[in-house]
Amino acid sequence: MGPKERREREREDTRAAIIDAARELFVTQGYEAVTMRGIAKKIEYTPTAIYFHFKDKESVIRAVCDSDFSALAQKFAKIARIDDPIERLRKAGHAYITFGLENPFHYRLMFMTPHPPMNTDESELRHGNPEDDAYAFLVSIIAEAIAKGRLRKDLKDPHLVSQIVWSGVHGVISLEIAKCHDDWIDWRPMKKRAAGMVELIIDGLRTERD
Amino acid sequence: MGPKERREREREDTRAAIIDAARELFVTQGYEAVTMRGIAKKIEYTPTAIYFHFKDKESVIRAVCDSDFSALAQKFAKIARIDDPIERLRKAGHAYITFGLENPFHYRLMFMTPHPPMNTDESELRHGNPEDDAYAFLVSIIAEAIAKGRLRKDLKDPHLVSQIVWSGVHGVISLEIAKCHDDWIDWRPMKKRAAGMVELIIDGLRTERD
DNA sequence: GTGTTAGCTTAACACCGTTAAGCAAGGAGA
DNA sequence: TCTCCTTGCTTAACGGTGTTAAGCTAACAC
Numbered sequence: 001m002g003p004k005e006r007r008e009r010e011r012e013d014t015r016a017a018i019i020d021a022a023r024e025l026f027v028t029q030g031y032e033a034v035t036m037r038g039i040a041k042k043i044e045y046t047p048t049a050i051y052f053h054f055k056d057k058e059s060v061i062r063a064v065c066d067s068d069f070s071a072l073a074q075k076f077a078k079i080a081r082i083d084d085p086i087e088r089l090r091k092a093g094h095a096y097i098t099f100g101l102e103n104p105f106h107y108r109l110m111f112m113t114p115h116p117p118m119n120t121d122e123s124e125l126r127h128g129n130p131e132d133d134a135y136a137f138l139v140s141i142i143a144e145a146i147a148k149g150r151l152r153k154d155l156k157d158p159h160l161v162s163q164i165v166w167s168g169v170h171g172v173i174s175l176e177i178a179k180c181h182d183d184w185i186d187w188r189p190m191k192k193r194a195a196g197m198v199e200l201i202i203d204g205l206r207t208e209r210d
Numbered sequence: 211m212g213p214k215e216r217r218e219r220e221r222e223d224t225r226a227a228i229i230d231a232a233r234e235l236f237v238t239q240g241y242e243a244v245t246m247r248g249i250a251k252k253i254e255y256t257p258t259a260i261y262f263h264f265k266d267k268e269s270v271i272r273a274v275c276d277s278d279f280s281a282l283a284q285k286f287a288k289i290a291r292i293d294d295p296i297e298r299l300r301k302a303g304h305a306y307i308t309f310g311l312e313n314p315f316h317y318r319l320m321f322m323t324p325h326p327p328m329n330t331d332e333s334e335l336r337h338g339n340p341e342d343d344a345y346a347f348l349v350s351i352i353a354e355a356i357a358k359g360r361l362r363k364d365l366k367d368p369h370l371v372s373q374i375v376w377s378g379v380h381g382v383i384s385l386e387i388a389k390c391h392d393d394w395i396d397w398r399p400m401k402k403r404a405a406g407m408v409e410l411i412i413d414g415l416r417t418e419r420d
Numbered sequence: 421g422t423g424t425t426a427g428c429t430t431a432a433c434a435c436c437g438t439t440a441a442g443c444a445a446g447g448a449g450a
Numbered sequence: 451t452c453t454c455c456t457t458g459c460t461t462a463a464c465g466g467t468g469t470t471a472a473g474c475t476a477a478c479a480c
Contacts (some may be wrong), residue, residue: 007446007457014458037436046460050437053458057437106300112322114388127394135395160398164382164406171381172374184337185345188370196374204414217426217477224427246468255430258470267468291438 017043023064025053031113032104032167034061065106072099076137080130085145086206092141093169093198096134100173101190112174138162151205168201169194225263226288227253233274240315241323244271275316282309286347290340295355303408305377306344310383311400322384325327348372361415371415378411379404 021042025034036047036057056059075095082088100107130137142165143158145151153163172194179185231252235244246257246267260307264270285305290297310317340347352375353368355361365371389395 011458035435037435047437048461049459051438106325106359112384112388114318114391116391131359157398159396160402160406163385163395163398163403164410167381167403167407168378168410169381171377171379171386172386174322175373175377175380178322181324181326185373188367188373192370192378193373196370198379199376200374200414201410204410214478221427245466247466257468258430259428261469 011053014043014045014049016069018050018053018060019063019067022060023068026061026064026105027103031061032108032120061109065110068103069107069110071103072096073132075099076134077131080137085141085148086150086202089145089165090198090202092138093165093201094194096169097173097194097198101171101176104177107173108177110168111179135162135166138166145206150207152207155205165201165205168197172197221263224253224255224259228260228270228392229273229277232270232279236271236274237313238314241271241319241346251271271319278313279320280314281313282306282344283342285309286344287341290347295351295358296360296412299351299355299375300408300412302348303375303411304404307383307404307408310380311386314387317383318387321380322387343373345376348376355416360417362417366414375411375415378407382407 018039021039022034024042025038034057036050039050039060040047050060054063075091075098079088079091079095082091100111127133128136130140139158139162141153142162143204146155146158146161151161176190176193180187228249231249232244234252235248244267246260249260250257260270264273282305285308286302289298289301289305292301310321337343338346340350346418349368349372352361352372356365356368356371361371386400386403390397
């Protein structure tokens with residue numbers, strides 16, 4: 001049975017071509033600049049053809065993000081091997097910030113833009129699994145740090161602590177993405193702000209002080 | 211000389227009508243929902259008429275934001291009277307968070323959306339003046355706290371510290387605005403996250419510890 | 421009374437996402 | 451081999467957007 005597989009392979013190819021074309025527009029110019037007509041021109045199809053492969057524009061772009069966010073998961077996978085939970089937290093914070101700054105349009109779409117609640121099954125990434133899910137990874141670090149008595153004793157809820165930690169690094173990234181062109185603010189170097197935030201958080205959380 | 215003033219007053223009136231109509235759409239449904247045709251319908255003019263009063267859609271909405279952001283300046287004006295800089299910082303943080311959560315669309319437009327660098331004179335608010343400029347207000351608090359030896363001694367740059375502090379509270383607000391509908395995250399109450407962040411920051415910055 | 425200008429309208433342009441309808445090619449079943 | 455039907459695409463169009471060019475009208479200045 002040859003032809004059936006060939007057809008499926010071809011379909012998968014043009015689907016990939018759509019994603020690639022969309023990615024190229026997306027990473028250089030952002031969500032608004034990705035137009036169905038623009039994608040179509042790049043791959044030399046008509047705009048309508050895209051709707052055979054994707055429900056709408058949003059699912060095209062989510063396909064781009066889903067595939068690119070695996071890069072973040074890979075970074076986290078390496079960090080997961082670090083023994084000391086505090087050091088793991090520090091490295092994870094920096095990796096998260098680096099990822100956000102290297103993929104500003106992805107980051108903006110995923111974490112700075114309100115979306116209608118999406119069906120869990122629409123995304124291929126599995127939630128709750130620290131390997132795929134960056135938030136779950138963070139919670140696991142915090143939970144371990146709490147269990148090992150490395151955090152202040154009034155900090156008992158891993159989710160609350162995680163959400164505060166996340167807010168901190170998210171604040172640095174998102175402010176940079178949204179306001180870096182604003183010369184009204186006398187911005188200090190990104191690296192200093194990032195490192196300052198990470199140290200401020202870790203220092204504020206933990207038991208010992210040096 | 212009557213007619214001239216009357217004409218100017220009338221022009222100012224329809225300008226205000228445009229802003230009011232735009233605000234009504236903006237605060238309930240956000241930037242995208244504000245359409246020139248929608249504004250026009252509300253004030254019973256044609257869409258084109260708006261272009262006599264405003265350059266484009268963006269300047270209509272910026273006029274809305276400019277006028278509404280004076281509310282934040284007023285909150286800060288009260289806080290400015292607090293003696294203790296640390297306590298002033300705490301109150302300012304909470305006021306900022308409250309403002310952001312009460313005006314999510316304003317907040318999103320001003321701090322979560324990248325803009326092309328705008329000409330300073332396009333906005334009526336004066337920069338650098340702590341009375342109008344929330345950032346300058348924050349810097350003034352931090353500078354005073356440093357001068358009075360209330361912060362850790364390695365924290366010497368008011369701008370760097372301010373930017374980190376701002377990032378922290380901004381992170382809480384912006385994550386709430388962008389991701390509060392995401393039930394994939396087991397969100398803790400907003401108040402706990404906000405208070406936790408403010409205390410974490412203040413605790414991380416200052417000299418003494420209780 | 422004439423000319424000018426302010427303030428608005430009508431009509432259109434160039435985009436956008438999306439959809440209905442049709443067409444051509446190729447596999448499936450007789 | 452002939453027919454049918456599905457797959458994958460195209461053509462054409464709809465309703466929406468921001469924006470602009472051109473024209474009209476009433477009120478003012480002289």
